[in-house]
Amino acid sequence: MSTESTSPQTPPSSEESLKEQEIFQARLKKAEQLRALGSNPYANGFVTDATVADIEAKLSALSTSAEVEEKSGTYAIAGRVMANRSFGKAAFLRLKDRSGSLQIWIKRDILGEAAFERYKLLDMGDIVGVQGRCTRTKTGELSLVAEHFELLTKALRPLPEKFHGLTDIETRCRQRYLDLIVTPGVKETFLKRSKMVRAIQRFLDARDFVEVETPTLHKPEEAGGATARPFQTHHNALGLDLKLRIATELHLKRLVVGGIERVYEIGRLWRNEGIDRRHNPEFTTIEFYWAHATYLDLMALTESLFETVAREVTGDSKVTYQGTPIDFTAPYPRVSMVDAVAEKLSLTREQALSGEGLREAIERAAHAAKASEDKASKEAIGLLFKAIGQKTAGEMIATVFEALGEPALDPSKPTFVTDFPIEVSPLARRSDTDPRVTDRFELYAAGMELANAFSELNDPIDQRKRFEHQMELKRTGDDEAMPFDEDFVRALEHGMPPTAGEGIGIDRLAMLLTDSASIRDVILFPLLRPNLG
Secondary structure (H helix, E strand, C coil): CCCCCCCCCCCEEEEEEEEHHHCCCCCCHHHHHHHHHHCEEEECCCCCCCCHHHHHHHCCCCCCCCHHHHHHEEEEEEEEEEEEEECCCEEEEEEEEEEEEEEEEEHHHHCCCHHHHHHHCCCCCCEEEEEEEEECCCCCEEEEEEEEEEEEECCCCCCCCCCCCCCCCCHHHCCCHHHHHHCCCCHHHHHHHHHHHHHHHHHHHHHCCECCCCEEEEECCCCCCCCCCCCCCECCCCEEEEEEECCCHHHHHHHHHCCCCEEEEEEECCCCCCCCCCCCEEEEEEEEEECCCCCHHHHHHHHHHHHHHHHHHHHHCCEEEEEEEEECCCCCCEEHHHHHHHHHCCCCCCHHHHHCCCEEEEEEEEEEEHHHHHCCHHHHHHHHHHCCCCHHHHHHHHHHHHHHHHHCCCCCEEEEEEEHHHHHHHCCEECCCCCCCCEEEEEEEEEEEEEEEEEEECHHHHHHHHHHHHHHHHHHCCCCCCCCCHHHHHHHHHCCCEEEEEEHHHHHEEEEEEECCCCCHHHCCCCCCCCCC
């Protein structure tokens, strides 16, 4: 490719400060000066043979300059300049690579006049390559004395001011590349997230699960595997309306039918819903399915998985999230959704499930919440009045639990919530002991749902009836109800073995293990409202 100047004819946008525009133009001029000196300001080909961490691992324990110089090899490293202090014939740079930062000692008498002239065109944020041997300065700082210096990339825009950095949350998310450079801890958060995903994969791989990929584009007639509003799109060549997947569930269960009895997928999902501290329209989950297992088996597996992953990522099964200690050590307590709601409403379990007096009890709870000064009660009002208007006892129970049961869970201990009504679990297996509820659990910690699991419905007759019920809901205006997926029913008619399946929110688990207050902090490029300036 040509190395000719492609400098823009205009400075950065007029919205930026005059000072930033002046800096931009000054750096453009330096880039041209480098070209005039025969140096490409966007060079390629510098070969590194070490990182800062490699050097520190070998030399940091040595206390004197003589010891360091004796043990030091010649190292070639590259990174971004984060500080530059010039003293005439010498200078000290702070170079940051992927593993850490190291002081670089620039000496004119060692580099030579030509290379030192190129150094003088350096700016904060530029990317450089240096080669040399190490020593300790008089202040005792480990430093690499540059014998070769090369500017690899001229940064035309300045880094944020040192002491204030990027303070606006939306700017940090919009310009994540800058956030990663200057905000302490951000890079470490995403490295931990990656480590967490790898730990989950190793855990499942060791138990004979197979990782797969399933379609992200679904046809309108395919059930998504969850109750959520999808994003719609269109394929021009086929003239086909499509939607982005809201879950991976039904394709993975098709694979279980096909004989892949332990299967999982880590993948992106899209739901056309609101944005808040715990929700982003584009997010990541893992779903896994285990033939010849039950939701009770999944509880034991989940406890082991979460404890193992917490230890691998943080070094301990106990973490602190936003000031709340959370202990991932097994076992976890179990709470029945039906029993919890019945207790909150002063009803028996049978009364709650049969609907006897249920609506009246919810009305009493709603009016009590309205009269209360308690913050949690005030926040529950909308959900309680929503429950009053719902048609079935199961739907009312689930909504009341969201209003009154979830806030009462111990945030410091992961908790399994069981006994989900059949009406809100269209893909879960009915309980053998009470067919009005399902063999299902959700896992909560720190007030967040982390996982959803159940013994899968593998009865095609029952599944067909539940799809029919979902279609009736859709006809009455429920935009989140599932379509009737005839192919999935056909797959079940070929026979799916008894199976348990689970989905875990990768982003929310990452929040807990990195002590991140918002889901935006653990998604590299979260969806944001348009920047209107």
